[in-house]
Amino acid sequence: MAYTEEELKKELETKEYEYGFYTDIESDTFPVGLNQDIVRAISNRKGEPAWMTKWRLEAFEKFQQMEEPDWANVKYKKPDLQSIAYYSAPKAQVKYDSLDEVDPELLKTFEKLGISLEEQKKLAGVAVDIVMDSVSVASTFKDTLAEKGIIFCSISEAIKEHPELVKKYIGSVIPRTDNYYAALNSAVFSDGSFCYIPKGVRCPMELSTYFRINQAGTGQFERTLVIADEGSYVSYLEGCTAPARDENQLHAAVVELIALDDAEIKYSTVQNWFPGDKYGVGGVFNFVTKRGICHERSKISWTQVETGSAVTWKYPSCILKGNDSIGEFYSIAVTNNHQQADTGTKMIHLGKRTKSTIISKGISAGQSHNSYRGLVKVGANAKNARNFSQCDSLLMGNACGAHTFPYIEAKSKSAKIEHEATTSKIGEDQIFYCNQRGIDTEKAIALIVNGFSKDVLNKLPMEFAVEAQKLLEISLEGSVG
Amino acid sequence: MDLKETLLSSYLAFDAQYGPQHKLQDQRAAAIEVFEQQGFPTKKEEDWKYTPLRNLIKTNYTVFPKEEVSLKLDEVKEYILQDVDTYKIVFVDGIYNAYLSETTHVGVDVCLLSAALTKPKYAATIKKYFNQIAAKDASLTALNTAFTKEGAYIHVPEGKLVEKPVQIIHFTTDKNPSLLLQPRNLIVVEKNAEIQIVERHQSLTTNESFTNVVTEIFNEQNAQLDYYKIQNDQTTASLIDSTYISQRKHSHAKVHTFSFGGKLTRNNLNFYHKDPEINSTMKGITLIEGSQFVDHHTLVHHAQPNSESHQDYKGIFAEKSTGVFNGKIIVEKKAQKTNAFQQNNNILMDDKASINTKPQLEIFADDVKCSHGCTIGQLDEDALFYMQTRGIPTKEARGLLTYAFANNVLQSVKIDSVKKRINKLIAEKLGVNIGFDV
Numbered sequence: 001m002a003y004t005e006e007e008l009k010k011e012l013e014t015k016e017y018e019y020g021f022y023t024d025i026e027s028d029t030f031p032v033g034l035n036q037d038i039v040r041a042i043s044n045r046k047g048e049p050a051w052m053t054k055w056r057l058e059a060f061e062k063f064q065q066m067e068e069p070d071w072a073n074v075k076y077k078k079p080d081l082q083s084i085a086y087y088s089a090p091k092a093q094v095k096y097d098s099l100d101e102v103d104p105e106l107l108k109t110f111e112k113l114g115i116s117l118e119e120q121k122k123l124a125g126v127a128v129d130i131v132m133d134s135v136s137v138a139s140t141f142k143d144t145l146a147e148k149g150i151i152f153c154s155i156s157e158a159i160k161e162h163p164e165l166v167k168k169y170i171g172s173v174i175p176r177t178d179n180y181y182a183a184l185n186s187a188v189f190s191d192g193s194f195c196y197i198p199k200g201v202r203c204p205m206e207l208s209t210y211f212r213i214n215q216a217g218t219g220q221f222e223r224t225l226v227i228a229d230e231g232s233y234v235s236y237l238e239g240c241t242a243p244a245r246d247e248n249q250l251h252a253a254v255v256e257l258i259a260l261d262d263a264e265i266k267y268s269t270v271q272n273w274f275p276g277d278k279y280g281v282g283g284v285f286n287f288v289t290k291r292g293i294c295h296e297r298s299k300i301s302w303t304q305v306e307t308g309s310a311v312t313w314k315y316p317s318c319i320l321k322g323n324d325s326i327g328e329f330y331s332i333a334v335t336n337n338h339q340q341a342d343t344g345t346k347m348i349h350l351g352k353r354t355k356s357t358i359i360s361k362g363i364s365a366g367q368s369h370n371s372y373r374g375l376v377k378v379g380a381n382a383k384n385a386r387n388f389s390q391c392d393s394l395l396m397g398n399a400c401g402a403h404t405f406p407y408i409e410a411k412s413k414s415a416k417i418e419h420e421a422t423t424s425k426i427g428e429d430q431i432f433y434c435n436q437r438g439i440d441t442e443k444a445i446a447l448i449v450n451g452f453s454k455d456v457l458n459k460l461p462m463e464f465a466v467e468a469q470k471l472l473e474i475s476l477e478g479s480v481g
Numbered sequence: 482m483d484l485k486e487t488l489l490s491s492y493l494a495f496d497a498q499y500g501p502q503h504k505l506q507d508q509r510a511a512a513i514e515v516f517e518q519q520g521f522p523t524k525k526e527e528d529w530k531y532t533p534l535r536n537l538i539k540t541n542y543t544v545f546p547k548e549e550v551s552l553k554l555d556e557v558k559e560y561i562l563q564d565v566d567t568y569k570i571v572f573v574d575g576i577y578n579a580y581l582s583e584t585t586h587v588g589v590d591v592c593l594l595s596a597a598l599t600k601p602k603y604a605a606t607i608k609k610y611f612n613q614i615a616a617k618d619a620s621l622t623a624l625n626t627a628f629t630k631e632g633a634y635i636h637v638p639e640g641k642l643v644e645k646p647v648q649i650i651h652f653t654t655d656k657n658p659s660l661l662l663q664p665r666n667l668i669v670v671e672k673n674a675e676i677q678i679v680e681r682h683q684s685l686t687t688n689e690s691f692t693n694v695v696t697e698i699f700n701e702q703n704a705q706l707d708y709y710k711i712q713n714d715q716t717t718a719s720l721i722d723s724t725y726i727s728q729r730k731h732s733h734a735k736v737h738t739f740s741f742g743g744k745l746t747r748n749n750l751n752f753y754h755k756d757p758e759i760n761s762t763m764k765g766i767t768l769i770e771g772s773q774f775v776d777h778h779t780l781v782h783h784a785q786p787n788s789e790s791h792q793d794y795k796g797i798f799a800e801k802s803t804g805v806f807n808g809k810i811i812v813e814k815k816a817q818k819t820n821a822f823q824q825n826n827n828i829l830m831d832d833k834a835s836i837n838t839k840p841q842l843e844i845f846a847d848d849v850k851c852s853h854g855c856t857i858g859q860l861d862e863d864a865l866f867y868m869q870t871r872g873i874p875t876k877e878a879r880g881l882l883t884y885a886f887a888n889n890v891l892q893s894v895k896i897d898s899v900k901k902r903i904n905k906l907i908a909e910k911l912g913v914n915i916g917f918d919v
Contacts, residue, residue, distance in 0.1 A: 398817070410857045413829035419855040420855070423842060423850075
């Protein structure tokens with residue numbers, strides 16, 4: 001039977017955000033509002049040492065003097081920070097010894113998300129840290145990792161148990177005053193993941209964090225700190241979902257990566273926060289600051305698949321401080337309906353012979369807007385620095401927009417910088433060819449989009465690549481025609 | 482008193498002189514208000530992020546020349562294209578110089594804006610075109626509008642092919658120090674008409690000078706415009722050039738900008754498409770040294786379907802010079818089947834030189850082909866070595882390679898005399914004695 005565009009349209013309109021369920025877990029939520037007392041209360045609740053409380057309060061003070069930036073190419077109603085609850089945790093804060101003791105409701109949630117802890121444990125060999133609303137609920141494989149000296153735990157735990165590491169590195173890449181949302185995060189972050197790979201250790205498995213906003217009226221402010229000591233290697237995955245709600249929820253995370261000499265960090269994200277419905281109502285505001293610093297001969301590689309969120313504002317960056325260090329950024333950003341994404345990267349070349357690669361693929365459909373905003377900066381001392389950037393945009397339908405804002409600043413004569421960008425649409429002949437071969441239009445588009453994004457998809461770890469491909473298909477449903 | 486205040490009070494004197502009865506009075510008053518509100522752009526504004534005007538506006542410029550200066554042809558001969566017959570509109574310290582000029586009203590109007598503003602026979606054209614495409618909210622353009630008095634007025638009637646190129650030349654002398662020149666040009670090319678224009682700003686002194694020029698160009702249906710800007714000025718002369726081009730169906734506008742010198746040069750080149758099937762071309766070579774500064778800001782606004790735009794800017798930056806390139810292409814929802822290409826290549830010759838570039842695309846239509854490419858690098862060491870093994874000295878080899886790098890832009894120059902002039906200037910700048918003539 002011929003599958004008409006009408007039918008497809010209907011199906012798509014009714015298609016819902018797959019992860020838009022809400023789990024009824026009793027949770028302990030702070031009253032709404034933001035003030036010094038809340039900051040203190042969060043710190044108190046987490047049982048943090050005095051230096052951390054002070055650190056937060058200083059950040060809060062700085063935050064109060066800052067203004068919300070509006071240079072990004074996105075339009076949204078600024079969230080009212082006083083109407084958000086800054087702390088929400090699933091109740092029953094007992095430490096579980098085995099998964100059997102975990103609240104079955106919670107386990108069901110994870111099953112729905114496709115992350116059955118049990119299964120993960122057995123099959124995938126991925127160590128997972130799960131952050132639900134504000135609190136880290138489970139870290140798996142802790143013992144296996146501990147044998148190698150790897151620390152992988154929630155950041156609250158790290159603050160208590162490894163204060164020397166946290167104290168040394170937190171805020172070292174992204175200072176508290178970096179920007180409005182980073183300052184806010186520094187003041188009110190409730191949890192997040194912490195990871196330390198000791199000298200010369202190659203982390204035997206992928207480390208993974210899963211974030212979920214569950215409660216209504218809450219914001220999620222997680223903080224991730226990954227430290228790869230000299231000569232070590234780690235691959236880190238991050239995933240996120242939220243229930244479908246008609247209010248805008250705020251997610252303002254900070255991720256700091258530190259790659260010491262000869263270390264390598266691979267950080268992959270599949271971001272699938274609730275994007276809002278087809279009328280642009282609801283959805284998550286995703287204002288994230290991510291940055292890594294590379295010491296001598298080290299390498300940081302960011303890979304991201306951005307399909308969710310109503311508004312995304314995110315620039316994972318690399319400071320290439322050490323000589324011969326390498327920064328990479330691979331990104332696919334898909335926007336549909338009324339989504340808006342302003343994303344890209346900054347590559348700051350400071351060391352000699354530093355190299356960076358930027359591959360960004362933007363796909364816009366519906367009435368969405370997708371912007372690439374990037375900076376490649378080569379300092380005067382960065383002799384023989386090398387950069388290659390490519391940003392391609394694919395437009396589906398004529399109600400959407402694709403924008404590129406690449407900034408390139410070179411101060412070294414031996415720098416070699418290349419930048420290229422293209423914008424195009426899916427060719428009718430390409431679709432016709434597929435149709436001819438018996439592939440329906442929607443499948444054909446999925447196929448072509450997959451091909452368009454292949455450079456980036458290839459960089460994802462196995463576990464994520466499959467999910468990412470599926471996500472691409474889902475996000476673009478309804479954009480045919 | 483800072484420059485802004487000086488200008489605001491100068492405006493009162495200017496306004497009194499050109500009277501409340503003047504027909505541009507309303508537009509002027511509106512414009513000075515915009516300038517009063519915005520002042521000079523600062524680095525906080527995105528469009529001026531890399532272009533500091535702070536040093537430039539420290540000097541307290543005056544808008545009123547003290548005396549009328551006459552120049553002998555011999556003094557300025559080298560700045561005027563001589564080996565080709567041309568119309569000339571020459572200004573010295575902002576005042577029209579009849580002796581050096583050659584204007585006409587036969588078949589085409591090549592004359593002064595001041596004349597066009599006062600004579601009734603031009604009233605209709607002025608009303609239809611003056612200040613219609615220039616940005617009303619850009620403070621420097623508004624400043625120029627407020628002080629509109631003199632400039633070139635060119636009106637090419639329907640179907641007319643102007644056989645001689647037109648030269649618009651502005652000289653600054655040492656008789657009127659610290660002069661702020663604000664020439665205003667209005668160029669209307671009617672249906673099926675064609676014209677070539679060469680514009681040059683030249684300072685004959687080492688005094689500080691500052692020119693804030695605004696040019697409005699209207700390319701009607703099927704009109705052809707070929708415009709060359711030669712910027713090779715003293716290191717004390719600063720230029721802010723804002724050119725606004727409005728294009729109608731099937732018209733083609735080409736602008737070549739050669740920026741070889743000046744203290745601070747800023748080119749705002751804007752193309753606005755009013756109809757489908759339009760072609761716009763902008764090309765440029767920047768070749769500077771010392772602590773000179775050149776900034777190219779281009780905008781192509783594709784508002785209608787089936788149009789094309791081509792951009793190709795080459796930059797060579799030696800010593801402590803700084804370059805800025807910001808190319809913006811906007812493709813509106815309606816502008817399907819647009820082809821827009823942008824290319825910006827740069828060479829940094831020395832470690833103190835720097836370049837900031839931002840090729841920007843804003844696209845709202847899906848069936849388009851848009852691309853931009855941007856590179857920063859240096860001359861190929863292997864090619865240099867190869868030439869040296871063939872007995873070509875380093876300096877000459879470098880010169881040849883640099884020339885080859887910029888040559889793409891020169892190929893589309895249609896006036897031989899301009900091409901020769903540019904070739905000579907490039908050879909001079911590179912300090913080599915090679916005939917680049919084709």
